Amino acid sequence: MSALLEVEHLQCAYGSSQVLFDIHFTVGEREVATLLGRNGMGKTTTVRAILGLTPPRGGTVRFLGERIDGRSPDRIARMGLALVPEGRQIFPNLTVEENLRAFAANRAGVAQPWTLERVYALFPRLKERRQNMGHQLSGGEQQMLAIGRALMTNPHLLVLDEATEGLAPLVREEIWRCLATLRGQRQAIMVIDKYVKRLVRLADRHTLIERGRVVWQGDSQQLAADEGLWVRYVGV
Numbered sequence: 001m002s003a004l005l006e007v008e009h010l011q012c013a014y015g016s017s018q019v020l021f022d023i024h025f026t027v028g029e030r031e032v033a034t035l036l037g038r039n040g041m042g043k044t045t046t047v048r049a050i051l052g053l054t055p056p057r058g059g060t061v062r063f064l065g066e067r068i069d070g071r072s073p074d075r076i077a078r079m080g081l082a083l084v085p086e087g088r089q090i091f092p093n094l095t096v097e098e099n100l101r102a103f104a105a106n107r108a109g110v111a112q113p114w115t116l117e118r119v120y121a122l123f124p125r126l127k128e129r130r131q132n133m134g135h136q137l138s139g140g141e142q143q144m145l146a147i148g149r150a151l152m153t154n155p156h157l158l159v160l161d162e163a164t165e166g167l168a169p170l171v172r173e174e175i176w177r178c179l180a181t182l183r184g185q186r187q188a189i190m191v192i193d194k195y196v197k198r199l200v201r202l203a204d205r206h207t208l209i210e211r212g213r214v215v216w217q218g219d220s221q222q223l224a225a226d227e228g229l230w231v232r233y234v235g236v
């Protein structure tokens with residue numbers, strides 16, 4: 001399987017404080033990969049570095065075979081890398097429908113691009129709420145909207161930072177169901193979350209990080225078989 005995203009020796013710092021030392025992993029086409037670790041271990045920083053939001057201090061990031069480290073976030077996004085950020089960051093004063101239309105594009109050049117109707121079929125709740133403003137939505141609805149908005153860009157790779165953090169159990173299940181549907185449609189996804197039980201069913205490959213370093217990599221079968229790893233590195 002050819003790699004969509006290749007991260008090698010990634011290093012990052014905030015001022016003089018280095019937080020990523022040597023992060024490396026790949027995400028293949030049509031693959032679902034995770035990045036796991038306890039709070040503060042560097043997952044968000046890794047995502048921000050890939051997206052160009054926190055420029056790396058060292059290492060390389062390749063997307064679709066091209067070096068993207070050092071490029072602007074806008075240029076990287078336009079190549080087809082879409083982020084569903086921690087905290088969602090939807091537009092509070094636009095309606096659901098306006099949020100979805102705001103960045104619509106066909107970045108991966110797919111034959112059947114995402115449309116409002118397809119997003120509403122994936123999340124019927126958003127259709128019911130389509131005239132509501134972003135700030136009127138619940139946390140779960142905001143997350144659905146953030147995912148829908150990212151899909152409207154037709155990305156090669158969808159990245160979710162804290163996919164279900166802070167959501168009620170039923171809503172969380174809805175997000176997992178949506179991600180499984182996307183996987184069935186062969187959407188490549190990189191997901192950060194703590195629900196290892198769900199992630200071993202959803203994802204192909206996993207990277208565990210601790211204090212800015214990769215401590216384990218393997219497939220779902222290997223991770224499912226070793227709950228000691230979850231306890232030690234994810235804290236579940």
Ligand SMILES: Nc1ncnc2c1ncn2[C@@H]1O[C@H](COP(=O)(O)OP(=O)(O)OP(=O)(O)O)[C@@H](O)[C@H]1O
Pocket residue numbers: 014017019037038039040041042043044045046
């Ligand atoms: N803007 C910042 N300035 C200084 N230090 C930061 C900044 N953002 C994060 N850090 C530090 O970098 C380290 C890694 O943080 P990061 O947010 O990447 O971890 P994380 O694994 O995503 O954790 P969480 O799940 O809590 O978001 C932490 O020690 C954090 O305190």
